[in-house]
Amino acid sequence: MTERTSAEGTASGKVILFGEHAVVYGSPAIAAGLDRGAHARATRLASGPSTLRIGDETVVADGSSSNDLERAFHALLTVAPALPPVHVEARSDLPPGGGLGSSAALSVAITRAAEALARGQEEDAAIEARVLERAAAWERIFHGNPSGIDAMAAARGGIFRFTRAEGARPILPRQDLALCVGSTGQPSSTRETVGLIASQHAKDPVLVQRSIDAVTSIVGNAVLALEAGDQRALGDLMNMNQLVLSGLFVSTSELEELCALARASGALGAKLTGGGGGGCVIALVPPAFQSDGTRDEAREAKSAARILDAWRGAEGR
Ligand code: MEV
Structure with missing residues (x-):
C-alpha cells in the first residue's frame, strides 16, 4: 500500500x-x-x-x-x-x-x-x-x-x-427554521467579550449569576419550543436572550439596530449570535404554510427578503 x-x-x-x-x-x-x-x-x-x-x-x-x-x-x-x-x-x-x-x-x-x-x-x-x-x-x-x-x-x-x-x-426540531444572518460589519472579539463578562463576574458574581440563571431558563424553554415547533415562542425567547446579553454589555448600538429592524420587518425574534461586541445578528423568519399544510417557501422567501432589505437600508445610511 x-x-x-x-x-x-x-x-x-x-x-x-x-x-x-x-x-x-x-x-x-x-x-x-x-x-x-x-x-x-x-x-x-x-x-x-x-x-x-x-x-x-x-x-x-x-x-x-x-x-x-x-x-x-x-x-x-x-x-x-x-x-x-x-x-x-x-x-x-x-x-x-x-x-x-x-x-x-x-x-x-x-x-x-x-x-x-x-x-x-x-x-x-x-x-x-x-x-x-x-x-x-x-x-x-x-x-x-x-x-x-x-x-x-x-x-x-x-x-x-x-x-x-x-x-x-x-435536538430534533419539529419544524425547519428559516433564519436570516446579518452582519454589523464590525469585528467581534470573543476573547474581549468573554473577558468583559469575566471581570463583571469577578466584581459582582451574584449579579452576573442572575443573568446566567435567566439564560438557563430561556434555553430550557427554547428546547421545548423547538421540539414543539412553536416558532412564535422561539422568537420571543430570542428577544429575551438579547435583553439579557444587552444587560451584560456585549451588545452594541449597531447590533440593537439590526435586531430592531428585523423585528419591525416581521421577524419573530432577533438577537446577536456568538461573542457580540460586533459581529452578526440572527433573525427568525415567520414560517408560512399552504392550505394543504406544506411549507409556503415563496411567502417565507418574501418575508426573509423584507428583513434583508431593511438591513441593506441600514448599511446605506
Ligand atoms: C462564542 O461563539 C460563544 C461564547 O459563548 C464563547 C464560548 O462559548 O466559548 C461567547
Whole structure:
C-alpha cells in the first residue's frame, strides 16, 4: 500500500441560537451548524517544522513566535500524540470575527486533514475523538476560555444543546427554521467579550449569576419550543436572550439596530449570535404554510427578503 501524501478536512460554521456567554459558566446553550465552513488540505513534509497558510499569511510552527496563529497551530499539532510535519493550506468561507465560528471551523478542518494524513487507515472514530482536544488547544490561544461549543458545532453540525459537562445532545426540531444572518460589519472579539463578562463576574458574581440563571431558563424553554415547533415562542425567547446579553454589555448600538429592524420587518425574534461586541445578528423568519399544510417557501422567501432589505437600508445610511 502506498502512503498518502495529502489529505483533506472540512468543518461547519455555526450560529449560537441561545445561551452564548452563559455557556462559559456551565449553563446550557443551543447551536446550529451552517453549511458554510472551512476546508483544509495537509501535505506530508519529510522534516519539520510544520507550516500553515491561510490566505496571504503563512506561519511556521516552531514554537518560537508570539503570533497567535502560529501559537494556535503549534498548540494544535503538539497535543499528544504530536502530529508529524505537514504543510497545511486552509481556507474559511465564513467572515473572520463575525461570530459565525470561523476560527473553530478552521481548527477542526486543519486537524481532520492532518490527522487523516498522519494516521492513514486509522478509524474515523479514533481521529474524531482527538479533534475536539486539538481544536480546544487552538481555541484557547484565540479565546482564552472557550466553552467548546464552537468546536463542537464545527465538528458535528446539526442543531444541539451543549453544556461543558455533558457535551452535545442533538435536538430534533419539529419544524425547519428559516433564519436570516446579518452582519454589523464590525469585528467581534470573543476573547474581549468573554473577558468583559469575566471581570463583571469577578466584581459582582451574584449579579452576573442572575443573568446566567435567566439564560438557563430561556434555553430550557427554547428546547421545548423547538421540539414543539412553536416558532412564535422561539422568537420571543430570542428577544429575551438579547435583553439579557444587552444587560451584560456585549451588545452594541449597531447590533440593537439590526435586531430592531428585523423585528419591525416581521421577524419573530432577533438577537446577536456568538461573542457580540460586533459581529452578526440572527433573525427568525415567520414560517408560512399552504392550505394543504406544506411549507409556503415563496411567502417565507418574501418575508426573509423584507428583513434583508431593511438591513441593506441600514448599511446605506
Ligand atoms: C462564542 O461563539 C460563544 C461564547 O459563548 C464563547 C464560548 O462559548 O466559548 C461567547
